Amino acid sequence: MMADTRATKAVRAAGAGTAGEPVDAPPAIVFDRVGVAYGRGKKATAALVDFNLRVAAGETVALLGPSGSGKSTALNALAGFVRPTTGAVRLGGRDVTDLSPARRGIGVVLQSYALFPHMRVAENVAFGLKSRRTPRGEITARVDEALTMVGMAGFEKRLPRELSGGQQQRVAIARALAIRPGVLLLDEPLAALDAQLRQSMLAELQRLKEALPDTAMLYVTHDQGEALALADRIVVMNQARLTDVGTAKDLWSRPPTSFTAAFLGGANLIPCTVGRVIGTSALVSVAHQTVSAEAPQPAVGRVDWAPGSKALLCIRPHVIKVVGLGDRNALRARVNAAVWRGASTRLVVSVHGLPDQLLDVDVPGAVSYDLGTEIGLRFPEPAGVLVQSP
Amino acid sequence: MPPLVIVLLVAVYPLIRVCLESVTGVGTQSSWGSVLSSEAFGDALWRTVAIAATATLGCLVLGTFLAVVLAFVPFPGSRLVGRLVDTVLALPSFLVTLAFTFLYGTAGAVNAAIAGVTGDRAPAVNFLYTPAGVIAAEITFFTPFVIRPLMASFSMLPRAQLNVAASLGASPLRVLRSVVMPEAWPALTAGGSLVLLLTLNEFGIVLFTGAKGVTTLPVLIYTRGIVSFDLPGAAVIATVQIALSLALYGVYRMVFARLMTQRGRAGTDVAVEPSQ
Numbered sequence: 001m002m003a004d005t006r007a008t009k010a011v012r013a014a015g016a017g018t019a020g021e022p023v024d025a026p027p028a029i030v031f032d033r034v035g036v037a038y039g040r041g042k043k044a045t046a047a048l049v050d051f052n053l054r055v056a057a058g059e060t061v062a063l064l065g066p067s068g069s070g071k072s073t074a075l076n077a078l079a080g081f082v083r084p085t086t087g088a089v090r091l092g093g094r095d096v097t098d099l100s101p102a103r104r105g106i107g108v109v110l111q112s113y114a115l116f117p118h119m120r121v122a123e124n125v126a127f128g129l130k131s132r133r134t135p136r137g138e139i140t141a142r143v144d145e146a147l148t149m150v151g152m153a154g155f156e157k158r159l160p161r162e163l164s165g166g167q168q169q170r171v172a173i174a175r176a177l178a179i180r181p182g183v184l185l186l187d188e189p190l191a192a193l194d195a196q197l198r199q200s201m202l203a204e205l206q207r208l209k210e211a212l213p214d215t216a217m218l219y220v221t222h223d224q225g226e227a228l229a230l231a232d233r234i235v236v237m238n239q240a241r242l243t244d245v246g247t248a249k250d251l252w253s254r255p256p257t258s259f260t261a262a263f264l265g266g267a268n269l270i271p272c273t274v275g276r277v278i279g280t281s282a283l284v285s286v287a288h289q290t291v292s293a294e295a296p297q298p299a300v301g302r303v304d305w306a307p308g309s310k311a312l313l314c315i316r317p318h319v320i321k322v323v324g325l326g327d328r329n330a331l332r333a334r335v336n337a338a339v340w341r342g343a344s345t346r347l348v349v350s351v352h353g354l355p356d357q358l359l360d361v362d363v364p365g366a367v368s369y370d371l372g373t374e375i376g377l378r379f380p381e382p383a384g385v386l387v388q389s390p
Numbered sequence: 391m392p393p394l395v396i397v398l399l400v401a402v403y404p405l406i407r408v409c410l411e412s413v414t415g416v417g418t419q420s421s422w423g424s425v426l427s428s429e430a431f432g433d434a435l436w437r438t439v440a441i442a443a444t445a446t447l448g449c450l451v452l453g454t455f456l457a458v459v460l461a462f463v464p465f466p467g468s469r470l471v472g473r474l475v476d477t478v479l480a481l482p483s484f485l486v487t488l489a490f491t492f493l494y495g496t497a498g499a500v501n502a503a504i505a506g507v508t509g510d511r512a513p514a515v516n517f518l519y520t521p522a523g524v525i526a527a528e529i530t531f532f533t534p535f536v537i538r539p540l541m542a543s544f545s546m547l548p549r550a551q552l553n554v555a556a557s558l559g560a561s562p563l564r565v566l567r568s569v570v571m572p573e574a575w576p577a578l579t580a581g582g583s584l585v586l587l588l589t590l591n592e593f594g595i596v597l598f599t600g601a602k603g604v605t606t607l608p609v610l611i612y613t614r615g616i617v618s619f620d621l622p623g624a625a626v627i628a629t630v631q632i633a634l635s636l637a638l639y640g641v642y643r644m645v646f647a648r649l650m651t652q653r654g655r656a657g658t659d660v661a662v663e664p665s666q
Binding site for chain 1: 548550551553554555556557558559560561564568569572573
């Protein structure tokens with residue numbers, strides 16, 4: 001419940017517009033307390049609950065969350081593929097809640113590409129233009145323009161099955177862009193691609209974003225890397241609700257909730273007791289030691305970090321240092337697992353004084369430890385950020 | 391090996407005997423030349439093809455309409471209608487004709503109702519004993535053979551394609567015409583081929599209707615073989631019928647194989663639940 005309130009307030013704060021946008025211009029996208037439920041009566045399942053969001057023209061917002069968190073449902077409600085059971089959807093100030101998808105003027109790119117298999121690339125891209133009765137002479141130019149934009153010029157006569165996954169996704173993007181939409185929806189567009197292709201397409205999307213400064217983009221993903229790379233703001237969703245919203249940097253460095261802290265970057269969340277608090281700094285007691293931590297306040301509202309209260313200390317795995325056991329203030333820990341991950345090695349350790357708590361620690365390079373090895377850990381200064389216990 | 395022998399013995403050998411009988415029949419006044427050049431054969435062949443083609447066309451139009459409605463237009467009881475379509479497939483064809491007799495016959499319910507309103511005892515609806523009656527009965531009975539493959543094809547169509555088409559500004563009719571039907575074309579062709587094959591060989595409906603002057607190839611075979619005891623003559627016509635059927639069956643298999651290949655390529659997020 002608190003997450004909703006916090007999120008709604010944050011959205012209101014962020015909804016005033018972005019740089020360069022007139023203050024009185026209506027947001028490109030508005031979700032106004034949108035709810036979606038499937039089924040009726042006792043069998044009804046809430047897929048989206050009380051969802052509020054404003055996206056300015058030219059802004060890219062990522063909806064990030066695990067499967068079933070409601071992010072695709074939000075996108076479907078915006079596109080008109082599902083009818084909200086409550087609330088309203090507005091595009092450029094116009095209420096489109098009851099409008100058919102065909103009359104919303106939104107470009108949609110889906111994970112499965114959804115290219116029309118019997119149409120050639122040029123026909124796929126021209127489909128929207130023909131549906132909108134664009135003059136024939138203009139269609140050719142717009143198709144060429146869209147295909148050039150995604151680097152697919154020269155593939156006009158190919159059938160979708162003659163293209164690779166990445167090429168098909170480029171055509172799907174070109175098809176969505178050809179109608180020059182004010183709003184572009186991307187639902188897990190890179191999920192079906194292999195890791196290497198995903199990175200290259202991510203760079204393409206970043207370039208595309210720069211090339212479309214007036215287009216609002218809503219990007220649904222469960223991959224935090226994509227969200228961090230592309231989004232001006234990230235909306236974190238969980239259990240059909242908006243949990244947190246903010247810039248990627250803010251959510252990463254000062255996650256408002258434990259869910260966001262864990263989902264965005266997989267932070268360690270260590271139970272601690274708040275001691276002295278001065279401004280936005282605090283001393284907290286963790287594993288029989290006292291360490292300093294940030295005690296942030298949200299943009300709207302206030303969190304009371306009262307001395308003696310329980311909280312969670314959010315520490316990213318890569319900031320924890322492995323030191324010798326004799327090191328001053330070192331926390332004593334035992335290695336439970338060590339997994340080499342290329343650029344770093346992920347250690348899973350249990351810390352003395354923190355029963356039932358495993359910490360993730362990232363050590364640069366390839367490091368090998370015998371299981372059960374005793375090591376020392378040192379937190380940075382400040383150790384991390386305080387997050388309210390759920 | 392034994393299964394092959396059984397199939398050859400039970401299914402293929404009788405057909406071969408029919409073909410052989412057409413050229414080696416003893417004591418016959420018929421020959422290939424005389425049968426094929428006879429007016430009765432020409433009329434029957436023309437009538438058979440005309441009825442089969444018209445009925446198939448009717449099945450394609452009605453079947454496509456019903457399949458689209460059942461697949462894409464949600465309405466209460468659509469599942470029940472789907473089940474009823476399956477039920478028709480399980481019934482013998484002559485039952486449709488019998489039902490038509492009760493409904494549209496000269497003493498049927500429709501004529502009785504019209505007579506009750508107008509007072510005129512002469513049957514107002516009197517098409518059942520004409521080629522139109524046979525065609526109507528065949529359309530009624532064979533339309534499910536078009537609906538089923540079409541529904542299967544629609545169930546393989548990714549819902550994402552329909553959503554994207556709609557988001558690009560396409561009206562439902564344009565989505566149907568430009569996205570759905572091109573994908574369903576192999577299913578439509580397969581269903582149409584099957585119906586053409588079945589209507590070409592249909593015997594029960596034509597015989598049960600008793601339509602005056604409606605003699606198709608199967609009826610002519612029956613008349614020659616059973617009524618006139620001209621077995622070699624019947625064998626000649628039967629051989630023509632077998633050749634027609636096998637040719638059509640070949641086309642049907644070819645189209646069906648293409649449909650199956652498409653089905654293998656289809657995604658999982660489908661527009662219509664397969665259970666419908």
